[in-house]
Amino acid sequence: MREILDEFVAAGPALQRPALRALLTLARRPRGQALLASLPLAQQAADSLVAMAYYDDPARSRALGWDAEAVVRRGRELRHREGRP
Amino acid sequence: MCVVGAGAGGAVVAAELAEGGADVIVLEQGPDHDADRFTARPAQMLPRLYREGGQTVTLGDPPIGLPLGRGLGGTTLVNSGTCFRTPPEVLERWHREFGLELDEPVMRPHFERVERALSVSEVTPELAGNNAAVARRGAERLGWSHGYLRRNAKGCVGSGVCAFGCPTSAKQHTGITYIPRARAAGARILTGVDVRKVLVNRGRGVGVQARDAEVRAGTVIVAAGTINTPVLLARSGLAGESGQLGRNLSLHPATAALARMDEIVDMARGVPQSFYVDEFSREGIMFEGIAGPPSYVALSLPLSGARHAEVMSQYRHLVQLGLMVSDGSHGRVHGLAGHPVVNYSLSAEDLKKFRTGLARIDQLLRAAGAREVFLPLGPGIRPETAQARDLKLVGFHPLGTARADSRREHGVVDGSLKLHGVDGVYVADGSVVPSALGVNPQLTIMALATRLAFSLLGKPAQPTP
Numbered sequence: 127m128r129e130i131l132d133e134f135v136a137a138g139p140a141l142q143r144p145a146l147r148a149l150l151t152l153a154r155r156p157r158g159q160a161l162l163a164s165l166p167l168a169q170q171a172a173d174s175l176v177a178m179a180y181y182d183d184p185a186r187s188r189a190l191g192w193d194a195e196a197v198v199r200r201g202r203e204l205r206h207r208e209g210r211p
Numbered sequence: 212m213c214v215v216g217a218g219a220g221g222a223v224v225a226a227e228l229a230e231g232g233a234d235v236i237v238l239e240q241g242p243d244h245d246a247d248r249f250t251a252r253p254a255q256m257l258p259r260l261y262r263e264g265g266q267t268v269t270l271g272d273p274p275i276g277l278p279l280g281r282g283l284g285g286t287t288l289v290n291s292g293t294c295f296r297t298p299p300e301v302l303e304r305w306h307r308e309f310g311l312e313l314d315e316p317v318m319r320p321h322f323e324r325v326e327r328a329l330s331v332s333e334v335t336p337e338l339a340g341n342n343a344a345v346a347r348r349g350a351e352r353l354g355w356s357h358g359y360l361r362r363n364a365k366g367c368v369g370s371g372v373c374a375f376g377c378p379t380s381a382k383q384h385t386g387i388t389y390i391p392r393a394r395a396a397g398a399r400i401l402t403g404v405d406v407r408k409v410l411v412n413r414g415r416g417v418g419v420q421a422r423d424a425e426v427r428a429g430t431v432i433v434a435a436g437t438i439n440t441p442v443l444l445a446r447s448g449l450a451g452e453s454g455q456l457g458r459n460l461s462l463h464p465a466t467a468a469l470a471r472m473d474e475i476v477d478m479a480r481g482v483p484q485s486f487y488v489d490e491f492s493r494e495g496i497m498f499e500g501i502a503g504p505p506s507y508v509a510l511s512l513p514l515s516g517a518r519h520a521e522v523m524s525q526y527r528h529l530v531q532l533g534l535m536v537s538d539g540s541h542g543r544v545h546g547l548a549g550h551p552v553v554n555y556s557l558s559a560e561d562l563k564k565f566r567t568g569l570a571r572i573d574q575l576l577r578a579a580g581a582r583e584v585f586l587p588l589g590p591g592i593r594p595e596t597a598q599a600r601d602l603k604l605v606g607f608h609p610l611g612t613a614r615a616d617s618r619r620e621h622g623v624v625d626g627s628l629k630l631h632g633v634d635g636v637y638v639a640d641g642s643v644v645p646s647a648l649g650v651n652p653q654l655t656i657m658a659l660a661t662r663l664a665f666s667l668l669g670k671p672a673q674p675t676p
Contacts, residue, residue: 130254130255131254133255133258134254134257134258134264134266135264136258136264137257137258137259137261137263137264137265137266138263138264138266139263139266139267139268139550142266142268146266166515166589166590167589169515170513170514170515170589173515173516173519174509174510174511174512175510177506177509177510177512177519177523178253178254178506178507178509178510179254179506180506180509181504181505181506181508181509181523182252182253182254182255182506184252186505187252187504187505187506190505190523190524190526190527191475191477191526191527192477192479192504192505192526194250194251194252194504195251197251197370197371197372197378198249198250198251198378200368200370200378200379201246201249201251201370201377201378201379201380202247202378204366204368204379205246205378205379205380208366210246210366210379210380210381211246211380211387211391
């Protein structure tokens, strides 16, 4: 999950990266979470990003009925079988 | 001829020019994406397919996300594939206010040509899936006008991840349609090329300067997109005369509501954007279906902590519907150390449209049988009292920053999309679109690019590619 978030933050605009990193660091620590609780918008932004990374895990999304690997496999088979790009 | 950018405008103009016999080179800043590397995982694909990882944000009230595609195909690579022709009333407005001779009979052959090239057709209810079926039920119960959207897709099986790289290559984005056609007709397509300047000599375009190379060309077509084109032109010392460069930015700001149903929806099984409700389009309010895998929903669900987890555990029962506002607000793009900075604040009039739209989306979802509706607002905030800062907005359709106007003191390009005051330099992307459309703009941009190509070739466009 950390790797996904690191890749996501690294791709962002240079000026935003430090703020986003700080936000995610706070979200990972109990004291940081307590601080974020007093800043609802920041808390929601941090929670949303952490949740996106959390549910991107194939096993977790599969448990919710979404099988990314099956979607990709079906797509690959279809493209190769029908000569799609 | 040198084309800068390979998105909705650049790829189309390049293919049509190359097939018409022109010597064409396309310079694209992003990469050529390989569909074998698409993972159907939003968090993984955002950094790979989107400019700045999909995290470009406007400065203003409220900050608005600007998800822009990067690479061959541009934003057509990551959009939902929705295809609307420019509404006739918008074309009439362009004639009236901007002096553009682009009425429906003029544009029709260009639209037809693009639609055939991209296999545009209406989504079937079966392919649209349950997310659309729920929205349809709500619209029918309320008697609101609605329909299935037309899309550029061929052999779609409803993978549910249009915005994160179509795994079946069913979506006919320009990177797999027009770019291969351009290449087959002899165009050279270069990726990873960062164009820094358009070169002009004695009032005529003579080429472009990239970071590591210079390309000489008698005609330059800038198609770097609504956000980057004005920065490139300004850096080149061009188009500043009218004072309009970078101004007049419209975004078609959007938001979306989620709802929990009793039934299993499995929103990502089917075409994510397949259904619309246009009952309030005259008020500038449009609803369009939107959907995605759990990680995408987790990002947009307006809840925190245990409550977020509890609702996510009901993912299979969640439905989502988007709200787009045809904006009268105007933003501005300018360059700062070579990077675009976007300023945009929502006007009071557009805020009112969002308040109304959110109240109606709530009404529609409840009419469809929703147990709970999650509007994109903070705790305790009702649509009727929401302020701009309370809204969570995304701008999917930036337009207007190098607007076309027949009068050189009011526009950046003229009706033929040529820069006012400079010969041999044209613009072919969303930046030339002079006003908000109220609908998804890719077909408008592509049709305008087609028209430009045939005007440069000096022959009329035929409806069949």
